[in-house]
Amino acid sequence: MNSLEFDNVTFSYAGAKEPALKDINLKIPKGQSVLIAGPNAAGKTTLCRCMNGLVPHFFIGDLNGKVTINGINSKQSGIGQLSQVAGLVFDDPTSQLVCSTVKDEAAFGAENLGVSREEIDRRVTDALEAVRLIGYETRIPQTLSGGEQQAIAIASIMVMDPEIFVLDEPTSNLDPIGSMQVLSIISDLARKQEKTLIVVSHSIEHFVDLADRIIVMNEGRVVLDDAPKEVLQKTEQLLDMGLSPPEVTTLFSRLRAEGVSLGGGKIPIRLEEAYGALKNVSARKAPEPKSSAAEKRGDVVIEVKGVEFRYPSSDVLALNGINIEIRKNEFVAIIGQNGSGKSTLVKHFNGLLRPSGGTVSVYGLGTAKTPVWELSKRVGYVFQNPDLQLFNTTVRNEIDFSLKAIGMPLEKRGDVVESVSKRLNIQQYLDTSPGTLDKGGRQRVAIAAILAMNPDIFVIDEPTTGQDPAHSRQVMNIARELHSEGKTIVFITHNMEIVAEYAPRGIIMFHGRVLYDGPVRQLFQQTEVLKESFLEAPQMVRLAHMLRNQGFPSTLLTVEEMGEFIKQNVG
Amino acid sequence: MGLRIEVIPGESFLHKLDARPKFLLFLLITVIVIYFTDPIYVGAIMLAVLLLTRACNISIRKTGVIVKASSPLLIMYGLINVVLGPANTLAAKTPSNILFYLMPVMNWFPVTPQGIVQSVAICIRYAIVVYLLQLVLFTTPVVDIVLALVKWKFPSSLALGTSIGFNFVPVFMNTAASIMDAQACRGWKGLKSGNLADRVRALPVLLVPLFLHGIESAQKIAVAIEAKGFGYNLAKRTYSREIRLRTIDYVTLAVECIIFVVSTILYYTGYGTYMFTYSLLSGLRL
Numbered sequence: 001m002n003s004l005e006f007d008n009v010t011f012s013y014a015g016a017k018e019p020a021l022k023d024i025n026l027k028i029p030k031g032q033s034v035l036i037a038g039p040n041a042a043g044k045t046t047l048c049r050c051m052n053g054l055v056p057h058f059f060i061g062d063l064n065g066k067v068t069i070n071g072i073n074s075k076q077s078g079i080g081q082l083s084q085v086a087g088l089v090f091d092d093p094t095s096q097l098v099c100s101t102v103k104d105e106a107a108f109g110a111e112n113l114g115v116s117r118e119e120i121d122r123r124v125t126d127a128l129e130a131v132r133l134i135g136y137e138t139r140i141p142q143t144l145s146g147g148e149q150q151a152i153a154i155a156s157i158m159v160m161d162p163e164i165f166v167l168d169e170p171t172s173n174l175d176p177i178g179s180m181q182v183l184s185i186i187s188d189l190a191r192k193q194e195k196t197l198i199v200v201s202h203s204i205e206h207f208v209d210l211a212d213r214i215i216v217m218n219e220g221r222v223v224l225d226d227a228p229k230e231v232l233q234k235t236e237q238l239l240d241m242g243l244s245p246p247e248v249t250t251l252f253s254r255l256r257a258e259g260v261s262l263g264g265g266k267i268p269i270r271l272e273e274a275y276g277a278l279k280n281v282s283a284r285k286a287p288e289p290k291s292s293a294a295e296k297r298g299d300v301v302i303e304v305k306g307v308e309f310r311y312p313s314s315d316v317l318a319l320n321g322i323n324i325e326i327r328k329n330e331f332v333a334i335i336g337q338n339g340s341g342k343s344t345l346v347k348h349f350n351g352l353l354r355p356s357g358g359t360v361s362v363y364g365l366g367t368a369k370t371p372v373w374e375l376s377k378r379v380g381y382v383f384q385n386p387d388l389q390l391f392n393t394t395v396r397n398e399i400d401f402s403l404k405a406i407g408m409p410l411e412k413r414g415d416v417v418e419s420v421s422k423r424l425n426i427q428q429y430l431d432t433s434p435g436t437l438d439k440g441g442r443q444r445v446a447i448a449a450i451l452a453m454n455p456d457i458f459v460i461d462e463p464t465t466g467q468d469p470a471h472s473r474q475v476m477n478i479a480r481e482l483h484s485e486g487k488t489i490v491f492i493t494h495n496m497e498i499v500a501e502y503a504p505r506g507i508i509m510f511h512g513r514v515l516y517d518g519p520v521r522q523l524f525q526q527t528e529v530l531k532e533s534f535l536e537a538p539q540m541v542r543l544a545h546m547l548r549n550q551g552f553p554s555t556l557l558t559v560e561e562m563g564e565f566i567k568q569n570v571g
Numbered sequence: 572m573g574l575r576i577e578v579i580p581g582e583s584f585l586h587k588l589d590a591r592p593k594f595l596l597f598l599l600i601t602v603i604v605i606y607f608t609d610p611i612y613v614g615a616i617m618l619a620v621l622l623l624t625r626a627c628n629i630s631i632r633k634t635g636v637i638v639k640a641s642s643p644l645l646i647m648y649g650l651i652n653v654v655l656g657p658a659n660t661l662a663a664k665t666p667s668n669i670l671f672y673l674m675p676v677m678n679w680f681p682v683t684p685q686g687i688v689q690s691v692a693i694c695i696r697y698a699i700v701v702y703l704l705q706l707v708l709f710t711t712p713v714v715d716i717v718l719a720l721v722k723w724k725f726p727s728s729l730a731l732g733t734s735i736g737f738n739f740v741p742v743f744m745n746t747a748a749s750i751m752d753a754q755a756c757r758g759w760k761g762l763k764s765g766n767l768a769d770r771v772r773a774l775p776v777l778l779v780p781l782f783l784h785g786i787e788s789a790q791k792i793a794v795a796i797e798a799k800g801f802g803y804n805l806a807k808r809t810y811s812r813e814i815r816l817r818t819i820d821y822v823t824l825a826v827e828c829i830i831f832v833v834s835t836i837l838y839y840t841g842y843g844t845y846m847f848t849y850s851l852l853s854g855l856r857l
Binding site for chain 1: 578580731734749755791796798800801802809810811
C-alpha cells in the first residue's frame, strides 16, 4: 500500500490569489525515504501540511483533488486522527516545544491520543534512546541547544508511533553540530525502512545518501521526481531555480558543459564518486592559488584587545581573552558553533555589549562609553531576522526612521531614502507596507534602513541560517558590492561554502576563544582545528585534499577554482 | 521584574508536597494574614514562612527578589495606610491619640500610633503573599500546577494553555531583548531617554515587532500542538505524570485544617488585631 497519494491536488489558501499547490500527483510507497527540494514559495511546506491534514483542517482554503494518507482520505478525517498516522517536525525548534521537561515534551503527543501511562513510559524511553537524549528527562527543553531541541521534537513524534514522518527543514536553523546530530537521527530512521520518511531540505548534499527519491518543486508544481542520481543530472535546471546541488555535481556538470570529458556515464553526486572519477588523472604542476585580498593592508578600524565578557546570569566567560584587529575594507567570516561567542563578539563592535575586561575601539573610539546610536553611524548591524525591526506603515518611513534617529536634517533625508531604495531595488515599494513584501524583500528593507546611515563597517549576523540558498546569496551579493565600494564587512555564518566563496579572511571561535584567525584558504587546511570545533570544510576542499597525490593543490576552495584548475592542468 | 517561574531543584518538604496541599497552604496563609492585623501575629507568620524556606534549602534572598523590587510601592502603600487605614481613621476620632498631622497648618491627615501599627501589619501581609507565591512557584513544576487544575475539574485546554503560557515567558523576554538590540542598531535611543512624550513615542518601535512576532509564534505553536493531536479527544487524554496524595500530603492537609480552625476561632474571639501590639507599646510607654 502507498503511504501517501496525491491525486490531482490543487490547493489555495483562503484569501490567496494564486494556488500554493498546482496539479500534484504523487504516490509514495510505505518505507520510502523522500527528499523534497525547491526554492522559496515552491509549495514544499504546503505539501507537508497536506500530509497530516493541517491542510485543509487547520489552514483552510480550497482543496481540489484527493490526498490519501495511509488509506484515509484527508478531507474526511480530522487532524487528531491523522496525527496518529503522520507526524510533523518543523524548522523552528523553540516554537514547537510546549512542555517544561524533556520527558513531558516527549510524552505530549501520546497523551493527547490517550495512550496508557505505562505504554507512554515505555515509548518515551525508547524514543529518547533513539535520539540519544537518555539522561535529559528532567531538563528544560527551552534551555537546550537547537540540535537537542530538534531531537526532542523528533522523539515526541516517535512516541506517537506514526507510519509517516514528515520533517520540514529539520536542520535549517541549526549549527553544524546540531545538524550532524539531527542528520544521524534521521539516517537511523531511514535505514530501518520501517517508516515512510519525508524530508524537506535545502541541503541536498547531506540528504542525498539517505534519500531513495528526490522531488523538486517550483511555483507550486512538482518539476522533477526521480531517484537522486537522475534528478541531480539536471544540475543546470536546479541551479537556475536557486538550489544548491552537491558541489561535486555542479563541478562535473559545468566541466561537461564546457566539453571537458572525465569519463562517460552519470555525473557524480557523492564525494567518493567524484574522487573515483578523478583518481586516475594526474595534474600538471601549477602554482598554489593565492588569497585575493591578503596583501592589501588598510588601517585598523576595529581593535579588540584582551576582551573578556560574562553574561550577568552566567558564571562562564562568553569571551575569554580575545585579540582581533579588523582593517579597512576587509571581508571577514566568523564561524563556530552556537554558543562559541560569535554573536557576543560582534555585538561588541557597536556597543550592544560592553566588555567586562579589555577594550574594544572602533575608529579609535572606545565602545565602553560611546552610545550604540552613536556607534551605529560607523558600524551598521544587519540582524538575521528583519521582522524584529520593521514596525512602520510604509517602507519609506522604515528607512527614514534611522535617519531621523541619528539626527539628519529633513531636507537631506528624502534624497537618501530615494537613493538607498533604488540601490536595493525596493523603490517601487516605498509607499507600501513592509509587511506585504516577501521575506527577501523585508530583508532588503532592513538592510536599506542600515545602509541609509552610511556606516563604513557592516556586521551581518547569520545571513544564511534558516534561509534558502538564493536568499542567502542575495544578501551576500549585496555585501560583496558594498565591499567593492570600500566598505568593511564582517559576517557570521554556518555555511562553509559561503565562507569559501566570499570571505578572504576567516575567524573560528570556540568556547569563547579565537581558535584560528587568518586567510580562509589556510583555514580549511587546519584539519585538527576544524575537527576540534566540529566544522566541516566544503566538499570542494575535501575533494582537493583527496586528490593531493594526483598533483592537485589542496588549497583549492570553490567549484570555480577547481573547474579552472582541471581545465588548465588536466588532460 | 515579574515572578520567576523556574523550579529550583531539590528534595525538600515543599518539593515533595503535592501541588494541591501546597496551593491550599498558599490560600490558607493568604486568608489568615487577612484575619490578623497585628504586626506581631503577621510577623510570626512571616518568620514561619522564612524558616520554611530555610528548611527547604532555598535562598531567601532569591525568593524575596520581587518583594525587594516592589519595596518602593510597598512603602507608598504603607504610608497611605497610615493615614487612610481603618485603624487610623477610628483612632483619630479621639484627639489624644493624634501624634502629629501630615499637613500641620491645615491640621489635615492626622497620624496615630494605632494607624502606624496596623499599617506595618498590612505591609508585612502584602510581603508574605508575594513571597509565598514565589516560594510555591520555585518548588512546583508547571506540569504539576496543570495537573492540579485538571484534578480540580478545570478544562484541560485551559490548564495546558496556562502551562504553555508559562513556558513561553522566557522565550518572549529573549525576543523583546533582541528587538531592542536590533532597533538600537538603527539609532533608536531606547525607552529610557528623553521626556515622557519621547518615551511614549518610542514604544511602538518595540511593541509592533513584538506583537507581530507574538502572533507568528502563537500560530506556530498552535500548528505544532495541533499536529501532535492536541484536542483530539480531551476527555480521554492521559497524563503520563501521576499526582497522588501521599502520607506527607494528608498530614499537611490535616495541619492546614487545624491552623485554619484555630485562626478562625482567634479571629472571631477578637485576637490578632492591631490592639495587641498597640497595648504592648502603650504598656512600655507607661
